[in-house]
Amino acid sequence: MTWRSRAITLGCTGALVAAFGHAAPAAAEPANGSPAPGPGERHTVTLLTGDVVRVESVQGGRQIATVQPGKGRENIRFSQSEVDGKLLVIPADALSLVAGKRLDKALFNVTDLIAQGYADESSPTVPMIAHYAKGVSIASAPTLAATTQGAELPSVNGRAVREDKKRAGEFWQSFTGPHAASGAVERITLDRKVHASLDRSVPQIGAPEAWAAGFDGSGVAVAVLDTGYDPNHPDLAGKVAKSANFSTSPDVVDRFGHGTHVAATIAGTGAAAGGARKGAAPGAKLYVGKVLGDDGTASSSEVLQGMEWAAASGAKVINMSLGGGATDGTDDLSVGLNELTARTGALFVVAAGNDGQNGASTIGTPGTADAALTVGAVDRKDELAPFSSMGPRQGDQAVKPDITAPGVGIVAARAAGTALGEVVDQYYTAASGTSMATPHVAGAAAILAQRYPQWTAQQLKDGLASTSKPSAGLNAFQQGGGRVDVAAAAVHPGVFATGTLNLGPVTNDSGPVRKEITYTNTTSAPVTITPKLDLRRGDGATPGDAVKLDKSTVEVPANGTATVAVSVDSAALVPGNYTGSVLVGAVHTTIGLVKEPPKHKVTVTGVGRDGKAHPMDIQIFGDDMRYDIVGDVVSDHPFVTELPEGTYYARAMFHTGWAPDEELAIVLKPEFSLTGDLNLVMDARNAVPVEIKTPRPSTLENIISSYAHREFGSRKISNYVMEFPGVRHIYVTPTQKVKNGTFEFGTRWQLTAPMLTATTLPWVGIKTELFYYASSPAISGFKWLDVVPVAADKPEQYAKARGKIALVTPAKDGTDPDAAAKQAAAAGAAMVMVVSLPEEHTYGHWQPRGDRLPIPAVLITNEQGMKLADRAKYGFTSLFLQGTPVSPYLYDVMQVTRDQIPQKIVYQVNERNSATVTANYHATGKDEWLSEQRFGWRPWEKTAINQYQRYAHTGTAREEIVSTDETIWQHRVNNKLNWDTFQPLAVGMLEQPRTFSPGQRATENWYAPVVRPAIPRGAGLETSRTGDTFAFRIPEFVDPETSHYAFSESAWEEVPDQVSAKLYQDGKLVKEGPAAWGKFPASADPAKYRLDLALTKTTPDWTYGTHTETSWTFGSKRPAEGKTDLLPLLQVDYGVQTDLAQKARAGRALPVEFTVRNQDGLAAPKNPQLTVEVSYDDGRTWTNVKRMDPIGGGRFRAVVGHPRLDRTNGFVALRVQGSDADGNAVQQTVLRAYGLS
Structure with missing residues (x-):
């Protein structure tokens, strides 16, 4: 129980x-x-x-x-x-x-x-x-x-x-x-x-100068981990020495086009262009590992297999023009890359990613790996490409990318049969991205490896990064060292330096930090250098003496190395992000340094409303997202952490009590400063109740939810709590008004008329709160019944409860309500009331459908039930019962408090904060109940989450009072009652999100006739064409209300719907599928199309619109490049006035209004025409509707003369044919469109 x-x-x-x-x-x-x-x-x-x-x-x-x-x-x-x-x-x-x-x-x-x-x-x-x-x-x-x-x-x-x-x-x-x-x-x-992430570009990086000096990558193996390659492309003939396939595709052949383009950018011969379009290192040999499938994607494990193969195969350089999302460098691909470089000495050259439009810290994995040479993209003017991902790396704020290269409009080999980028001709295509920049650097690395074959991966990385060409106006987190210059690295012997030096993050407690830059002299004579430090914060401020070089001049021996140390006085450094470089002429070491605020110890403990330590859920958020805390704290284990100084927001939750008196206490600290060690006590003792008062009697019908939303600095934080019906009370701690940013607290309540109330006589004075057992019959109206105590372990006592309420006190192990109800009914009792154990949840969620117990059965708490039993032992005790099985009203309340939590929260529902919606729930079949739910968003929310379905009686209207105050609502209604109402309402018809004004009155009609497939008005569903692809978005069920639509839900039905969609081009079938939803092919040439959609639905809960057939005829041609065109599929709307049972009177004429229209976004159809036929025998015979009067705007008024009921099958079928002057047409048949009475 x-x-x-x-x-x-x-x-x-x-x-x-x-x-x-x-x-x-x-x-x-x-x-x-x-x-x-x-x-x-x-x-x-x-x-x-x-x-x-x-x-x-x-x-x-x-x-x-x-x-x-x-x-x-x-x-x-x-x-x-x-x-x-x-x-x-x-x-x-x-x-x-x-x-x-x-x-x-x-x-x-x-x-x-x-x-x-x-x-x-x-x-x-x-x-x-x-x-x-x-x-x-x-x-x-x-x-x-x-x-x-x-x-x-x-x-x-x-x-x-x-x-x-x-x-x-x-x-x-x-x-x-x-x-x-x-x-x-x-x-x-x-x-x-x-996913998979060069004519002018090769000279841009200095490659021809390196070739002229005899360095073209000869003898160096470069592995390409990508989508494979085209083995028949002239530019790659004889270039691939090894290949292997790790993808889910059948072989190493490139059917995506990316890998071929990348491979040719590295080492292509340019043969198909007479040698004009060579790769950066045309002398290098290629090892091709296909890790990305023919769709251009792969799992991390598939990529790791390719990485391990490439490193083990002896490749000196490994190109990875691919990547995942931004990470802190501790993900699988980054960790694997670092380990493989350390083990084999291979240099991985990796694309930074194409998320630059999302701002800083967008470097994707495995470009986040320490050992990776991470490549951003620039255009032909060395300006940063807008798509190029930027640093710093998430987490430790390290400098990434390391270098840039040309990545905009790169022309290279085109794999046969592919259309990547902008096709140039049979053999070449132009593409943009950090994918295109990366192979330029890989080719440069191959050239440098040929020049210095003994160099390690780190030396190759340093050699390229320290000789790169920085662009003015870009910082290290955008470009690393700058655009690669392979001529500077490979052609002219000289001094190279450590490419990148990350000095932070540091805090006041870090102490002195000292790291070295290594200078390598590749000449046969010593070289004296004078390094200069240029380091600045984002606002242009320098670190002063807090960052120093230990030498102003240093001699680097011939063919040897020397070091210069960079020291940081962490305590003296002003907090902030610093970037810059140590310069030795054109050679540079890129520097990154982050000074973080001091950290302090924070000890978190929780105190419940009773003053005792309680387990709690704790969340803490500050200025820096790296230190966000989301976790649990058990009562005897305080949570201890270290956080940097700054402004914070904290929230804790405590669950106490037993249903129906279970409560949630929320402790909020929306704004506090951390300046030293802190004992953070989340104390619920002064929490105040949230009270909702309604004009009419109401009780909680569903879950309570609450939220707290805080914005400060760059942070936007929302905490949500959703409780299930056992929790009946919410408490929250009062707060001070926030000084910076915004703060909002709110709760969501769903309240209906009490389904059952029980009142004792005034002198008895016992409070009773009753909960129906799930399968109990519901009491309607008023009853006056005596109460007789019955011990659960003494079934013979039921006999004295004939015609009365059997109040069943619990046995040691509790009471089974099913058994108690059956025993009481057998003894002639009118009702059974089961008393719970002292610490047992007492909550029942009544189910309106299913087998019923023989008599009403309710649950009552132990405290209330035992008081009633004690009173009944000593004399006459009666209960006055009032039952309301179907509530005529519902309150959807969103209580909102801004800026602070006051000392008292009492929300009075009235016309100043609410609107009234009359919801008409039309019957669709034999089911007397339906499921519904209303989702709510505050203006700053994207996702609304709800649980537990509500229910309403079909064929009835309910008054629903909804909160205003900028809350956005969306109602969803399923035409029948799902068995498991404890689960979310995932199916049914829905409207589009909307707001209401205070005092507004609105009407909603759900499942009114005629329900049929259509593109609904006001729903944002667009049926369109982009390129040679149609995107159909046509729901199977649309009622006359603006924005209402639903889909076939065969997975949820006892008898699956039968749905078929077929697209014809110039009379020839080109595709069929289970719905008119998704992508369908279109011809490159203008053509005439017909889309047929057939639907049969025969479940017991679906009496109307049991079979529909719709055919749309329309013309279409390819839209302009990059454009999307809406398709002129004509729609017919129906205005049929029936009762809530979807029935009109037989034997009478019924005025019906029809509208021929286009989907939203298109102009009204030109010169629309419409014919209508009716049938009263499920379409075996049809009769034309002769009285059809056009009334403008595509609307037609008709009069349908219904025969007597005995001359029909009880239903009206409709068949309409609409057309316009442009040759577009629609024909739609709806069997049993509505009923007759």
């Missing part, structure tokens, strides 16, 4: 940059032809724990997310973060593993999992890399349950594994349980997706 309370704890940090996204062939802008995601895009993501997150896009860039715990995990809470549009959902039992680095946070980044193709519709598995503990052999390590083993990855002491999502529970037990499988596994990371 016990329902455990479940809570979703949502912590959203708006300023955090999600660490891991797609990595792209650092190739430039994507090709045209892929429509951007829009409203209606839906994804399901099963986390490795087995919990399921569903995400759906809506208008305005917002989205809905629902969280469903995995099987057997119904009591699990979740921590959610929404950061710069990225959604992170971490189950509570994974929090400590994420905090302890045993689990990669990217495994819970829902947005990135979808973007990388790891949503359930794209991948049945969760791809991971298992990292084994020191001393554990990869080959002999035990296998984690529910996983399949992939390649061994020695460079990270791990193995690629894939978890079967359907068996995620088994995996989670094997990893977190007490058995040995997880002991061998030190850490699990996401096997992230990696």
